[in-house]
Amino acid sequence: MNNLxxxxxxxxxxxxxxxxxxxxxxxPGLFSVGDQFYSAYNLxxxxxxxxxxxxxxxxxSLTIISGGCDLSIGGILVVAGILSIQLQxxxxxxxxxxxxxxxxxxxxxVNGFLVVHQKTEPFIITLGVGLMLTGVAQQLSDAHPVxxxxxxxxxxxNGYLFGDGTFADGHFPGIPNLVIIMLVCFVLFAxxxxxxxxxxxxxxxxxxxxxxxxxxxxxxxxxWMTLVISGTMAALGGVxxxxxxxxxxxxxxxxxxxxxxxGAVVGGTSFAGGVGGIPQSALGLLVxxxxxxxxxxxxIPSWYQVMLKGAVIVAILWLDSxxxxxxxxxx
Amino acid sequence: xxxxxxxxxxxxxxxxxxxxxxxxxxxxxKFISPANxxxxxxQFGPLILVSLGMTFVIIGGFIDLSVAGTINLVAVVTxxxxxxxxxxxxxxxxxxxGSVCGAMNAVLILTGGATTQAEALFITFGMSTVYSSxxxxxxxxxxxxxxxxxxxxxxxxxxxxxxVGPLSxxxxxxxxxxxxxxxxxxxxxxxxxxxxxxxxxxxxxLAGVPVDRSIVLIYTIGGFMAALGxxxxxxxxxxxxxxxxxxxxxxxxxxxxxxxxxLKGGKGSVLRTVMGVLLVIMLNNCLxxxxxxxxMQWAARGLILVFAIWLDNRKEVQGNQL
Numbered sequence: 001m002n003n004l005x006x007x008x009x010x011x012x013x014x015x016x017x018x019x020x021x022x023x024x025x026x027x028p029g030l031f032s033v034g035d036q037f038y039s040a041y042n043l044x045x046x047x048x049x050x051x052x053x054x055x056x057x058x059x060x061s062l063t064i065i066s067g068g069c070d071l072s073i074g075g076i077l078v079v080a081g082i083l084s085i086q087l088q089x090x091x092x093x094x095x096x097x098x099x100x101x102x103x104x105x106x107x108x109x110v111n112g113f114l115v116v117h118q119k120t121e122p123f124i125i126t127l128g129v130g131l132m133l134t135g136v137a138q139q140l141s142d143a144h145p146v147x148x149x150x151x152x153x154x155x156x157x158n159g160y161l162f163g164d165g166t167f168a169d170g171h172f173p174g175i176p177n178l179v180i181i182m183l184v185c186f187v188l189f190a191x192x193x194x195x196x197x198x199x200x201x202x203x204x205x206x207x208x209x210x211x212x213x214x215x216x217x218x219x220x221x222x223x224w225m226t227l228v229i230s231g232t233m234a235a236l237g238g239v240x241x242x243x244x245x246x247x248x249x250x251x252x253x254x255x256x257x258x259x260x261x262x263g264a265v266v267g268g269t270s271f272a273g274g275v276g277g278i279p280q281s282a283l284g285l286l287v288x289x290x291x292x293x294x295x296x297x298x299x300i301p302s303w304y305q306v307m308l309k310g311a312v313i314v315a316i317l318w319l320d321s322x323x324x325x326x327x328x329x330x331x
Numbered sequence: 332x333x334x335x336x337x338x339x340x341x342x343x344x345x346x347x348x349x350x351x352x353x354x355x356x357x358x359x360x361k362f363i364s365p366a367n368x369x370x371x372x373x374q375f376g377p378l379i380l381v382s383l384g385m386t387f388v389i390i391g392g393f394i395d396l397s398v399a400g401t402i403n404l405v406a407v408v409t410x411x412x413x414x415x416x417x418x419x420x421x422x423x424x425x426x427x428x429g430s431v432c433g434a435m436n437a438v439l440i441l442t443g444g445a446t447t448q449a450e451a452l453f454i455t456f457g458m459s460t461v462y463s464s465x466x467x468x469x470x471x472x473x474x475x476x477x478x479x480x481x482x483x484x485x486x487x488x489x490x491x492x493x494x495v496g497p498l499s500x501x502x503x504x505x506x507x508x509x510x511x512x513x514x515x516x517x518x519x520x521x522x523x524x525x526x527x528x529x530x531x532x533x534x535x536x537l538a539g540v541p542v543d544r545s546i547v548l549i550y551t552i553g554g555f556m557a558a559l560g561x562x563x564x565x566x567x568x569x570x571x572x573x574x575x576x577x578x579x580x581x582x583x584x585x586x587x588x589x590x591x592x593x594l595k596g597g598k599g600s601v602l603r604t605v606m607g608v609l610l611v612i613m614l615n616n617c618l619x620x621x622x623x624x625x626x627m628q629w630a631a632r633g634l635i636l637v638f639a640i641w642l643d644n645r646k647e648v649q650g651n652q653l
Contacts, residue, residue, distance in 0.1 A: 069449065114637065120644040123449045124394070124584075124594060125637055131581055132633025138626035258456055271449055303467040310460030317453045318443040325444025 012319065013267045013283040020290045027298060037297045044176065050289025051182035052237050052244070054282050056260045058189040059233030061281040062226040064264050065193070067206040067273030068122040070227060072111055073234035074257035075133025076104045080238035082140045082248035085148045093150055101235045107133070108231020112224035130257055137250035146248040157244030178240060185233070190278040202226065206273030262313045263288050265320050272324050348589075348610045348617075355617040362620055371616055376501035377564035378582055379608045383512055384433075384556025385583040386604045390516075391549040392529035392596025393440070394448050397455040398583060400462025401432040401554055402561040402576025407470040409562060410480075410571040418486040426558045432462055433554020437547040446532060448594070459580070466573040474572040491566030501563050508559065512552075512601050525549055529596030585632060586611045588639045593646075 028035040036042050056073055063070045080100045087096035111129060115122040140146075148154060156177060163174020193199035201222045204212040213219045242248045267284025269276025291312065295305045355362045381398055388395045409425030416424065436455050445451055477484050493500040516522040521544070527535040528545040536542045560579070565571040590607025592599025614635070618628045 114641055118641060118644060120641055121448065121594060123452050125640055127452075128581075128633050128637040128640065130633075132630045132637065135626050135629030135631070135633060139624060139630065143626065255460070258453070258460075262453070262457075271453070303464050303472070307461055307464035307468065310457050310464060314439065314454055314457035314461065317445075317450065317457060318439055321443040321445040321450045321454075328444075 011268075012316065013280065013287050016266065016287045017283070017290060020287070020294050024294050024297065027294075031298055037294065040173070042293065042297075044173065044179075046289055046293040048176045048178050049292070050286055051176075051178040052241050053256075053260060053263065053285045053289060054182050055185050055240065056234055056237040056256070057263050057281045057285045058185055058278055059230035060260050061189070061264045061269055061276060061278060062193070062202060063122070063230050064261070064269050064271060065206045065273065065276050066202040066223050066226050067209060068115060068223065068226065069261055069271065070111065070126050070230045070234075071123060071257045071261065072107065072126040072130040072133065073230065073237075073260060074252065074255070075130035075137065076107050076231055076234035077238035077241065077256060078137040078248070078250045078252055079133050079140065080104050080235035081242035081252075082137055082146055082250065084239040084242050085146050085153075085248045086140065088148070088150055088153065093153055097239050100239050101232060104231040104233070104235020104238070105228055106231070107235075108228040109224075111231060112227035115227060116220055116223040134250060141248060141250050143250060148242065148246050148248070153243055154246045155243075157240050157242075157246075178244065181240065186278060186282060193278055198222065198225070203274055206275075208274070258313060259288055259309070260285065262316055266316050270320055270324070345589075345606070345610065348614055351617050352613055355620055359620040362617065367616065367620075371612055372502065373499070373567070374612050374615075375608065376499075376505065376567065377560040378579070378586065378612065379505050379605065380508060380556050380560035380563060381579050382583040382586040382604050382608050383508060383601050384553040384560075385580075386587050386590075386592055386599060386601050387512070387516070387525060387549045388553045389584070389587050389592055389594060390529045390596060390599045391525045391545055392448065392532065393451040393546070393549065394584065394594075395433075395436065395455050395550065395553045396452060396580045397432065397436055397459040397462060398553065398557040398560075399576040399578065399580045400459035400466070401429050401557040402564070402579055403466035403573050404432065404462045404469070405429045405558040405561040406565045406571040406575055407466050407475065407573050410475045410477075410565060411470070413480055413484055413487070414482050417482070418484065422486065422562065425562055426555060429558020429561070430551050430555040432458075433550040433552070433557070434547060436554070437550035440550070441543055441546055448596075463573070463576075470571075470573045472573065474570055477569040487562070487566040488569075490563055491569065501567070504559070504563065508556070509601060509605065516601060521545070521548060526597055529598075531597070581632065581636065582611060585636045585639070588636065588643060593643050594640060595643075 024037045027037065056077070060070050060073060080103055083103055084097050084100035087099055090096075091099075107129065111126055114120050114125050114129075159177045160174035161177060161180050163172050166173060193202070201212070201217045204215065204217060205219050205223060209219060241252070263285035264276065264281040265271060265284065266287050267276065267280035267282070269281055269284070288309070291309065292305075295308065300308070352362070361367055381402070385395060385398065405425045405428055408428055409421050412421035412424055436451075436458055439445075439454055439458070440451055443450070443454070445454060477487070489500050490504070491501070495503060498506075516525065524535070524540045524542075524545045525548065527538070527540045528542050532542055557576075557579075561576065564575060568575075586607040587599070587604050588594060588607070589610050590599075590603035590605070592603055592607075611632075614631075615628060618631060623631070
């Protein structure tokens with residue numbers, strides 16, 4: 001019994017993924033829906049749409065591991081997405097995309113100043129910054145979707161590498177660009193967290209801020225950096241999302257921030273700081289990608305989908321703080 | 332001179348908003364017209380009620396983002412019950428439902444052992460989406476109007492637009508709520524326990540303060556006041572949509588923080604929140620009159636929220652150094 005509890009708490013993400021996969025395997029019999037879930041097309045599509053969430057999640061994981069969090073990523077995502085399209089009217093595409101990503105870096109820098117240098121509560125401050133940016137995004141786009149005109153831009157988020165993206169028997173469709181970008185980020189971040197001094201310092205800071213400071217780690221610089229990275233990754237995610245949808249829009253704000261922060265926690269990263277990792281976060285975010293896809297397959301109405309996702313998020317956070325509580329009581 | 336400096340530092344947000352009001356009055360003389368001032372008083376209703384509840388949550392050292400969902404849910408449920416249950420029944424059920432929503436947050440926070448504002452923030456954020464989607468599912472996404480109702484809705488009409496002498500009914504509701512909450516907070520043991528809980532949970536628990544009861548109490552009050560705010564809100568606009576509550580949580584937190592109640596918990600008062608709400612509404616009114624688009628008003632509110640929290644935090648840091 002105790003082992004089962006430990007398995008469930010430590011490997012929340014794996015347990016959730018197995019549950020979803022089993023339910024979907026039985027779904028054609030139980031709910032009279034088709035069996036497209038296990039088709040190559042659907043699984044690749046699911047991975048593709050989870051990729052952007054994961055890219056956001058890698059950056060956010062750094063902030064959470066070092067004992068903070070970043071709720072402004074929703075706002076950064078939408079503003080960067082809209083900027084990447086609107087700036088193309090004035091300059092060549094690569095420059096526009098670069099500026100949009102740099103915007104995220106700038107916001108991350110300001111977040112870092114407020115949260116780390118000035119020592120404010122990261123949760124409420126980044127929530128406020130996200131709120132502000134959502135307003136800016138609506139102003140920029142006049143609360144309408146902004147269509148992109150450049151077909152090359154669309155190709156970034158929809159193209160395939162090593163193939164042409166067509167699905168036929170015995171024909172390799174290739175790997176979507178987004179998945180490639182996600183994998184590159186994954187390797188980079190996993191290496192950063194595991195093998196560099198910066199990554200190891202973040203674990204130390206999240207584990208105990210004061211001990212890390214007395215051990216001679218430049219806590220402010222390191223923690224500040226996490227928010228800069230998280231802002232940059234959020235902007236990158238925004239640019240890729242705009243490219244995938246071929247439009248920029250202000251409507252993906254708050255819920256994205258919540259889902260990504262919680263996704264990292266599902267994987268085993270904890271808001272208490274000091275534990276977790278990039279592979280865990282990737283698995284955690286995959287849970288949300290799978291959940292979305294499975295609910296669509298089961299044709300659950302969108303309001304119920306939102307409710308289910310909200311309930312899952314509450315359950316995860318409850319479990320996260322409950323684990324902390326048990327740990328405290330054991331000590 | 333130093334005293335002036337410290338007053339300026341303590342009330343910088345107040346000074347800034349008054350400055351904005353002054354500029355607005357110069358550019359747009361309409362700002363100080365009686366019609367506009369009455370307009371400001373009318374907007375006062377729902378937000379102040381929600382903010383009064385939020386004050387207790389923040390004094391208790393927690394935060395509640397679920398009020399938006401609670402308002403959505405209470406509004407659509409209450410209006411749908413006027414026909415089957417009658418007005419008193421609908422009113423009572425609505426207020427009860429709000430309290431239950433609030434208590435539910437407290438139960439999740441207590442059973443999960445969440446001790447920090449951050450954990451509470453995420454849990455209530457999640458609950459807000461749950462309550463909101465309940466509201467959407469219950470109402471089928473449609474908006475209900477008073478003129479669709481077959482039975483009398485006179486009580487709600489008077490809550491929304493009635494007057495008693497020179498005062499509007501919603502203003503009287505506010506005065507009564509303020510008086511009760513102020514007495515509760517300053518004159519009862521349970522009220523003081525909330526401040527102690529917010530000041531230092533561990534110390535409060537060791538000193539025998541009923542911390543768990545305080546947490547249940549603050550969220551229940553928060554939910555109840557959100558429900559009261561929802562009822563005043565939809566009575567005034569005679570329409571209940573499942574989305575009317577969005578934005579209230581940030582406005583309420585903004586009002587509480589601008590009023591001078593610290594997010595660190597333990598310090599603050601409902602009277603400060605009254606000032607905070609006045610400032611927030613005046614700010615919105617000024618921005619409207621100055622022709623700032625509603626999107627940029629969102630951005631401005633976010634900016635002021637960040638600024639106010641930063642300022643609040645600086646005071647704390649300097650206080651510790653002394």
